[in-house]
Amino acid sequence: MSQEDKVLYYGSAYLRKIGMQEIDEASKKLLNKLGINYMTLDPEPFGLEWIPGLGYPEKSLALMKKFNELLKKINPCCVASPLDGVIYMWNAGLESMGLEPAVRFTDFSNFLYDWFMERGKPEFNEYSKKAYLHYPCCIGRKLGKGIYAEKILALLKMIPGLVIVETVHPDVQIGLRPPWAWSPCALSSMQILFPELHSRALVEELRFDFEAHKPEVLVTPCARAVWSFRNAFEKENVKDVEVIHISELLLKTVRWVS
């Protein structure tokens, strides 16, 4: 069985678990709108990628190995997920445990960027807002690679009218490090285990950047980060900044596909 012309879209089960099915739906609608041939898993594993970090690396690795073997059989062209913790674990995390992924795992927005570069860019509606770009730590700081971030930024720059602002961390201000190295974390694990501290910590994380830029929108390619930001903003009464996932933004703005 080979599906090498198809991308495996992965993350629906986990997104449903955390109540972010709207991002899942937006991502799939976007794939359909763009005419991209994709498949999903039935049933789909969920949340495995977060278990090693909780202190259970051996058991989760055993299951990930099994999953990896199944992926070999399915043989998609790549796996794309709007959950960036997944990308981290199937790249650096798995490698640190001596396992090589059977297929390439990539961030959903990176997949789209590559697709556009290969097959041609769609046309976009104008979206005239100032957007604070959140680079997820899982595909930035944690991986220590700029490639994911560069593609995310390039993808967003395709949208006319969108003004993108980034972190004002001191290291970034003087060009010592790129913005993806210092983008605030969405603290989603804290939301699970320390919900009482999560929203305050998150708002404090964004304090310097929001004071400097006063953005209208926070845009991120990570659905778990959206979940975390939306909950925190609601609790802390941050009403003037809308949190939006890249899939949602693209679904709104992609106008025409060749």
Next chain:
Amino acid sequence: MNDDPEDFFPKYKEELVKIASETDIPEAVKRSVTAYRVNILKVFKSFPDSLQLAEEVRRIKEYSINHIKELVEEACESFERNKASCYLAKTAKEANEIVGDLVGSGKLVVKAKSMVTEEIGLREYLQELGNEVWETDLGELIIQLAGERPTHLIYPSIHMTRERVAKLFKEKLGVEVEPDISKLVATARRFLRDKLVKADVGISGANAVAADSGSILTIENESNIRLSTALPPKYIAVTGVEKIVPKLRDALTVLEATWRFIGYPAPSYVNMIFSASKTGDIENTVTYGAQGPKEMHVVLVDNGRIEVAKHPVLKESLYCLKCGACMFECPIFTLVAGNYGDKYPGGIGLIWSYFTGGNKERITSMLYACALCYRCKERCPLKIDTPRMITTLRSMLVKEGYVPPQVREIAEETLEANEKILEELEKNIQKNERK
């Protein structure tokens, strides 16, 4: 371990929640973080080679920790050659006993800030022997008066606002002083000068120790280390074995990287102490006990360090310069300061607390407050992978039975559910293959 090990998590979690919501600690830390961002920007602008300097220090520390035992021997030989006595204390108890024997009782002791003496509880031990002991670093003095523990490696009283310090001085020193920072500093200066001049024994830690020359190196701004180590007739250096580096020039490189990442373009003072005070002014004959201390003693503390130096992941914690830069970037630290920690504050402090014999229940609970955001690693001059150490320690503690029940539940449920899902998925794939 507690009779009911499942009970501990809510207790420590509640403590953090209470601190974040019912105290002025978040406000105090917020002010410090804002100041740190300004300071570090200035440092990096003035010294753009700071990252390269840090890379050099990383190499020095890697070598030193890989040769920790040989360096302890070499350092001790060098100190003895300089007529300073050198001791290796295997445990905290042994370290306290060595210093206790050197100090005796009924003495006035002045101490410079040192995390290792906090780790072993030296001040309390010497007080129990009947000595009057004063911390001479302002932040440490504030902590001593408050009866608390340091909440940051460099700024131990970072969690206190000026208003709280003024109140504390009134209560403990009997001095009415406005909550004005310069007036608070002047009050401490008056109080401590008297103690420094009269002290019998001075104690300091070290930012680095040079094995080749047998020297103790410290960085400071307040001049309290100079005075504590120069005025009393007896000087005792108490420091961890991980501070030893091969050469004096390595030690100076370590110091420079340390102060830059603390956020100082330059500290007020760098001290290098090789021996007790001496003179050769009469007949070129060296005689000890000139104007400064007559004796110098060096206590090198192991207390778990040599063992952890063998661990493939946790050994990285020994590279830590204790600059505290990571804490200013830590999302949880900004809300609760060093209460996120145990014997040592902060994420890396949890690793230190573990191998120096801290409270495992507390450490476990705090480990799960870490969001694994990797900001600490990004800021660390030596790129110490604290998040990796945290997940490693989580897994070690899970095996020892220390895990919050909520975490165990999430992990076990997820693993169990996925086991079934993968079985079903496998069947479905086989079905499709047959088709």
